[in-house]
Amino acid sequence: MGRVILRSIAGAIPVVLLVTLITFGLMRLIPGDVSAALGGITSTTEEREQIRKNLGLDEPVHVQLLKWYGGLLRADLGRSHFLGKDVTTATFERLPVSFSLSLYALVITLILGIVSGILAALRQNTWVDQAAMMFALIGVSMPNFWLGLMMIVLFSVHLGWLPTGGYVPFTQDPIGWLRSTTMPAISLALLQVGLLARITRSTMLEVLRQDYVRTARAKGLPNYLVIGKHALANAMIPIITVIGIIVSLSVSGAVVTETVFSIPGVGQLLTSAILNRDYPMIQGGLLFVTLMLVGINIAVDVAYAWLDPRVRFERG
Amino acid sequence: MTLLSVRDLRVLFGTEHGEIAAVDDVGFDLAPGEILGVVGESGSGKSVTALAIMGLLPKPPSRIGQGSIHFQGQDLLQLGERDMRRIRGPGIGMIFQEPMTSLNPVFTIGDQLMETVRVHQHSGPKEQRERAVEMLARVGIALPARRLDDYPHQLSGGMRQRVMIAMALICNPKILIADEPTTALDVTIQQQILELLLDLRDELGMGIVIITHNMGVVAEMADRVIVMYAGKIVERAPVNELFERPVHPYTRGLLDSIPSLADERERLKTIPGTLPRPWALPAGCRFQPRCRWRVEACASTVPPLGPVREGHESACLRQQELAAE
Numbered sequence: 001m002g003r004v005i006l007r008s009i010a011g012a013i014p015v016v017l018l019v020t021l022i023t024f025g026l027m028r029l030i031p032g033d034v035s036a037a038l039g040g041i042t043s044t045t046e047e048r049e050q051i052r053k054n055l056g057l058d059e060p061v062h063v064q065l066l067k068w069y070g071g072l073l074r075a076d077l078g079r080s081h082f083l084g085k086d087v088t089t090a091t092f093e094r095l096p097v098s099f100s101l102s103l104y105a106l107v108i109t110l111i112l113g114i115v116s117g118i119l120a121a122l123r124q125n126t127w128v129d130q131a132a133m134m135f136a137l138i139g140v141s142m143p144n145f146w147l148g149l150m151m152i153v154l155f156s157v158h159l160g161w162l163p164t165g166g167y168v169p170f171t172q173d174p175i176g177w178l179r180s181t182t183m184p185a186i187s188l189a190l191l192q193v194g195l196l197a198r199i200t201r202s203t204m205l206e207v208l209r210q211d212y213v214r215t216a217r218a219k220g221l222p223n224y225l226v227i228g229k230h231a232l233a234n235a236m237i238p239i240i241t242v243i244g245i246i247v248s249l250s251v252s253g254a255v256v257t258e259t260v261f262s263i264p265g266v267g268q269l270l271t272s273a274i275l276n277r278d279y280p281m282i283q284g285g286l287l288f289v290t291l292m293l294v295g296i297n298i299a300v301d302v303a304y305a306w307l308d309p310r311v312r313f314e315r316g
Numbered sequence: 317m318t319l320l321s322v323r324d325l326r327v328l329f330g331t332e333h334g335e336i337a338a339v340d341d342v343g344f345d346l347a348p349g350e351i352l353g354v355v356g357e358s359g360s361g362k363s364v365t366a367l368a369i370m371g372l373l374p375k376p377p378s379r380i381g382q383g384s385i386h387f388q389g390q391d392l393l394q395l396g397e398r399d400m401r402r403i404r405g406p407g408i409g410m411i412f413q414e415p416m417t418s419l420n421p422v423f424t425i426g427d428q429l430m431e432t433v434r435v436h437q438h439s440g441p442k443e444q445r446e447r448a449v450e451m452l453a454r455v456g457i458a459l460p461a462r463r464l465d466d467y468p469h470q471l472s473g474g475m476r477q478r479v480m481i482a483m484a485l486i487c488n489p490k491i492l493i494a495d496e497p498t499t500a501l502d503v504t505i506q507q508q509i510l511e512l513l514l515d516l517r518d519e520l521g522m523g524i525v526i527i528t529h530n531m532g533v534v535a536e537m538a539d540r541v542i543v544m545y546a547g548k549i550v551e552r553a554p555v556n557e558l559f560e561r562p563v564h565p566y567t568r569g570l571l572d573s574i575p576s577l578a579d580e581r582e583r584l585k586t587i588p589g590t591l592p593r594p595w596a597l598p599a600g601c602r603f604q605p606r607c608r609w610r611v612e613a614c615a616s617t618v619p620p621l622g623p624v625r626e627g628h629e630s631a632c633l634r635q636q637e638l639a640a641e
Contacts, residue, residue: 211412212420217372218412219432219483220405233422308422309467 001312004305008298019290020283024068027282028061034081034277055081057279068283077287078280082273087284091266095288097167098258098265101181101188102250108189109196109246114239116193117200122227124205132197139194144253148187148260155183165262184261188253192246199242203235210234237307244300248293318386319523320346320369320408320491325383327361327368330376333595337381338364340547346491346523351514353538353555354527355570359591361547362527366493369525370410371400388490405436409484413496415476419468425452425479426464429486436487451482454519456512474505478512485516492516495527510536531574535559543567546592546602549621553628563630563639565607601633609634 034055035048043051052058056067071078077087120132156164162183168176207213208231216230255267262268266285273281305312327339339361346352354362367373369385371392385392387407392400404410412418420428429448433439439447445464452460455478468476477497484492494513498506510533517524526537534541534555541558543551543566551564562568569587589606592598598605604614613633621631624639632638 211414211417214372215412215418215480215483216420218370218404218410219435220401220403220487221431221435222401225431225435230420230423234420237422309424310421310469313467313470 001302001305004312005298005302008301012294012298015294016287016290020069020072020287021065023283023286024065027277027279030277032277033057034279037276038081068280072287077284080273080278080281082276082278082281087280090269090281091285091288094264094266094269096169097263098254098267100170100177101184101257101263101265102247102254104181104185105188105192105250106247108185109192109250110243112189113193113196114200117197118204118227118232120197120201121204121208129201133201136194136197139190139192139197141194142190144187144191145256145260147190148184148257151183151187152261165260167263167265180263184257184263187260188250188257191253192249196239196242196246200235200239203238204231207231207235233307237304240300240303240307244296247296251289251292317347318345319348319350319388320525321384321386322365322369323384323386325365325368325385326381327364327373328379328381329594330379331595335379336594338378338547338594339368342544342547342549343383344542344549344552346525348490348523349517349521351517351524351526351537351539353534353541354525354544355529355531355534355541356544357529357591359546359594360544362544363495365544366410366495366525366527369493370404370408371395371397372404372410402436405432405489406487407489408491408493409487409489410493410495411477411480411484411497413499415473415480415500418480419476421468424465424467425471426466429464429479429483432483432486447486448482451486452479454516455479455482455485456508457482472505473501474508477501477505477509481509481512481516485520485522488520489522491523491525493525493527496529497526498533499528499530506533513537531570543570546597547594548602549631550603551630552621553624553630557625557628561625561628561639563624563628563635564603564632565609565638566603567630569606601631609638 033052035051035057036043038051039047049058056064059067068078075088077091079085080087080090083090116132116135120129123129152164155162162179166180168180170177208227210231212234213226213231216226221230251267254265255271257263258265258267259271266288270282270285270289272278273285322345323343325339325342326337328335329338342361342365344352354365356362364373364378368380369387369392380393383393387403392403395403419425426445426448429451430441430444433444433447448464449460452463457463457475457478463471468479471479481492481497492513497513498509501509513524513526514537516522524537526533528534538555540554541552542549543558543564545566551558551562551567553562558567559571562571566587569585572585573587575584587606592602592605598615600613600615600617601607601619604610607614609632611634617633619631619633619635621629622635624630624635630639
């Protein structure tokens with residue numbers, strides 16, 4: 001097991017380096033820089049030149065890159081041009097917001113997706129199956145920003161049950177947190193419930209045909225053990241892959257959702273950083289996102305090994 | 317005394333060709349300690365019969381058309397799923413053809429053995445463990461206590477089939493149904509597994525229904541044999557009688573196609589033609605298109621299963637002639 005983790009981490013290092021290199025290069029390829037935004041519309045060319053000089057943007061690209069990597073080695077991601085604080089501080093302020101929202105959405109996705117997928121598989125070709133798959137199709141097809149807006153119209157504007165946006169930290173007011181994050185979490189989750197439900201259904205159908213499921217029945221095991229233990233434990237192996245993809249998707253989905261519900265999360269932080277050409281913030285923020293995605297992949301690998309003894313023994 | 321009594325069993329399957337009978341009018345008895353061999357080609361209805369006894373046929377597409385399966389005084393076909401679960405395991409155990417895929421790959425064999433005990437008997441973890449070790453030892457697995465933590469992929473095919481047998485017998489069933497238990501194994505391992513089943517029968521006294529297409533397995537194991545063809549029983553006899561005086565042309569064909577070591581130059585004998593599709597069964601006797609004793613009446617009359625000699629029945633219009641040969 002330990003070796004599985006080590007191997008995954010070793011494999012992730014080049015990925016992270018490559019991603020930082022690409023984001024660095026891409027941002028420099030886009031015309032314009034932060035000086036116009038910082039100096040204002042009325043600023044002169046000389047003033048902008050001075051701003052560039054102060055921020056070190058006049059140096060050659062490779063020097064800037066090496067400086068950035070040098071900072072990285074000292075765990076220093078630099079200072080945001082705009083926010084007047086360290087990139088690390090700015091990101092860590094926003095992380096709990098995005099993290100709690102994603103986690104909430106993930107819990108909804110997992111419960112709805114797996115339960116409806118299993119029910120659909122067990123009641124294959126009945127109305128339960130068709131209703132679940134219809135729901136899944138709607139979820140997959142509906143743009144989540146539209147769903148978010150519709151929910152705001154219904155629950156906030158007409159019914160007045162929930163706030164239209166904003167964020168209340170959980171530690172401050174759990175009920176307020178629930179009120180502020182439920183609509184965004186649902187709009188984020190519904191996009192992915194469909195995907196998960198469909199994969200769960202097809203995997204379960206496949207697994208239920210397996211000989212070991214028949215063996216479990218032949219032993220006289222009750223249905224909840226046959227389905228909930230013998231079938232599900234095997235079905236989880238492909239489902240975990242999809243959960244990994246879903247978590248990755250929810251990172252990008254969060255950017256849209258945070259905008260629609262004006263939630264001050266990492267997605268919003270990054271969007272404004274990109275619009276302002278706030279290089280250190282973009283670079284640092286994307287590094288965090290990359291690390292998170294890589295972390296998810298490692299978690300999936302570890303989950304495989306945990307779920308499947310064949311993987312565990314072969315690699316470990 | 318009869319342990320299991322199957323009467324007039326008819327199993328139907330809904331298919332795109334309409335409803336077809338995979339098992340048609342099958343009946344047999346099994347006594348305690350007796351081994352009944354069920355022989356036939358793939359598709360002859362042997363496995364469907366076994367699954368019907370276990371109540372494991374998927375419904376739909378399958379449906380019991382008629383018949384009864386009496387076990388210890390109750391008709392299994394009338395039992396609900398709850399009661400049927402109490403039969404599977406402590407009443408009737410079953411092992412399958414593919415030991416490679418019949419064990420769940422993600423749980424240890426100890427877990428899979430112990431959960432069977434846990435579900436059927438109210439014993440503590442320690443007793444469950446002891447019982448699992450005892451059963452593994454009984455099916456001839458060395459160092460059984462250590463094997464409990466192994467996963468199926470760490471065991472060979474023969475070992476896995478031993479584990480399957482241990483699992484099927486762990487709740488002391490009165491009957492063991494073995495569906496092609498040795499087909500997927502090496503010849504030497506096949507022999508070991510068959511000997512193990514015979515030993516266990518002597519030791520535990522359960523009745524065994526062994527399903528196979530291998531006449532060698534039948535000769536070695538069975539006390540009595542039924543031969544199935546296209547969902548019907550075509551011949552029923554004690555094993556010696558069947559091998560010495562087979563009557564039905566299909567049985568004769570099966571016995572002829574066993575390769576003999578004596579005349580090694582001879583070509584392997586086969587039965588011409590193939591098993592008919594269940595939705596396109598020939599009229600009259602189902603075997604007649606492939607039969608070299610066919611007469612005109614065979615294509616119009618369905619031959620009933622009737623006595624040839626004491627304890628020997630066959631379903632052929634010309635069985636008296638054939639028996640007299």
